[in-house]
Amino acid sequence: MGRWEPNARGRLEQAALELYVERGYDETTVAEIAKRAGLTERTFFRHYADKREVLFGGAGVLHDLFVDAVAAAPADAAPIDAIAAALDAAAGMFQDRREFARRRQGVITANPELQERELIKLASLSAAIAGALRLRGVAEPGASLAGEAGIAVFKVAFDRWINQPDQSDQAEQRDMAQFVRESLAELKVVTAGV
Amino acid sequence: MGRWEPNARGRLEQAALELYVERGYDETTVAEIAKRAGLTERTFFRHYADKREVLFGGAGVLHDLFVDAVAAAPADAAPIDAIAAALDAAAGMFQDRREFARRRQGVITANPELQERELIKLASLSAAIAGALRLRGVAEPGASLAGEAGIAVFKVAFDRWINQPDQSDQAEQRDMAQFVRESLAELKVVTAGV
DNA sequence: AGGGTGATGACAGGAACTGACATCGCTCCT
DNA sequence: AGGAGCGATGTCAGTTCCTGTCATCACCCT
Structure with missing residues (x-):
């Protein structure tokens, strides 16, 4: 799973919702969301202005x-x-x-x-x-x-x-x-x- | 102006509004607000939960x-x-x-x-x-x-x-x-x- | 005078976000 | 085919917000 997997935004949104449900919003880190989506923290912030917007x-x-x-x-x-x-x-x-x-x-x-x-x-x-x-x-x-x-x-x-x-x-x-x-x-x- | 000047909250609110007006909210740092009020950043956060709440x-x-x-x-x-x-x-x-x-x-x-x-x-x-x-x-x-x-x-x-x-x-x-x-x-x- | 109490200071550290630059994969042009 | 261009991603350094912890100070009570 290198770069260029399609639908990065969709993966980020799903990973974020899952993690927010599993362990709570405060206890979830942007790096964790990105990792579950197969991306990096920096890329998360290219798709969403902040940790809230992804929802x-x-x-x-x-x-x-x-x-x-x-x-x-x-x-x-x-x-x-x-x-x-x-x-x-x-x-x-x-x-x-x-x-x-x-x-x-x-x-x-x-x-x-x-x-x-x-x-x-x-x-x-x-x-x-x-x-x-x-x-x-x-x-x-x-x-x-x-x-x-x-x-x-x-x-x-x-x-x-x-x-x-x-x-x-x-x-x-x-x-x-x-x-x-x-x-x-x-x-x-x-x-x-x- | 040591510790114990009265009305710390009032000073913080006034300093914050002044600075937000003068240079904008984003360009104002909590440390600057606290300094203008004669306090420290840590004390700001004891009076207000975050940088927004002071308004x-x-x-x-x-x-x-x-x-x-x-x-x-x-x-x-x-x-x-x-x-x-x-x-x-x-x-x-x-x-x-x-x-x-x-x-x-x-x-x-x-x-x-x-x-x-x-x-x-x-x-x-x-x-x-x-x-x-x-x-x-x-x-x-x-x-x-x-x-x-x-x-x-x-x-x-x-x-x-x-x-x-x-x-x-x-x-x-x-x-x-x-x-x-x-x-x-x-x-x-x-x-x-x- | 001395202890208790509440507000403040000092310090360390995590996490959110940003800027700058390098790298990669695809597409198009010749 | 080969290279140029381009958009998406990775890497890294840095600032700011915010929190936990412990020490320190001013005041009050006895």
Whole structure:
């Protein structure tokens, strides 16, 4: 296994997740991740800016998914409906990845540094949604607030989807789209006032 | 200036902000901060967990302010109204600190690591609001969503208050409470749907 | 005066990250 | 075929963040 094995990034991401799960984020060294991936520490830092970033390689596709879905919504759709469409698309993307998402989220939840990184990724998503809404003619501060609201729903729905009790009957597992709809409805209730 | 000069934390916070403003966060070393405060690097880390935390010494009082205000709202007030009261209290706290807030926020905006830290502080505030709402009998996921919504309004209002154009006539400067009300109203509009 | 206590200093060291330069494998051009 | 070019990787040295450990100092209490 010399140089030039293909898919260095994929190997690094898998090695990192494995080690973070096995022994914890703090107790894992970048040199160890690189070694398990058959690379050196220096090469790790050529692929990822830091030790945290290796867990967030998929952030870009989620970003595009949100932006595209908001842009693709009917021109006369209200901001909240464009966001609802984007959230549905996001839920679909996670459809068959619950176990992976669970393992990964467990690592993140166990470490504040990783939570910080996740939060800035979500903030970036929020800003992207706001930008896409502005392109649809939504003015500030409405666009930013709608973006924040959308991410709030995403966070809550994702958390509930990940942490729902396991059902012995696989068919009874609720999928993320259900939690998204439930959370969005609840947000409307709670912001409406009396 | 031997040991035992009083208010070590205050000196560290002031020295850090000054240096972060003067030469940037990345270009400032913890040893330099400690030296300006008349202390050593090791002592810096006894007062603050890391180089970022020194900018967030005031987070605790904001936390208490939010929790207390939510708890103090009339028992029959809707969640969104309890949050509105908390936001008003927060706006009052910043009343005479706009210039300080501006300088500090400029440093944070210029650096992703600091933005991450700020985001996790705000997430902690959101969770605290949700907890206070649950004590008022608000069920999940409504409590969490209301907490997130409250922080979203706070973020947007704070940003607009900080970045509003300077008026030659001091009296024309809008205060944060106005931005809070405006943002909260806009959130209601944008989440209401058609 | 002397002991206790809490804050600080001094020192060593690990790990994260960066810059500079060498090396390797592939591709393209002639 | 052979070499030039190029991008990915390896090697090494160095800085900074952060931590553990132990000594030292100022104050307080008796």
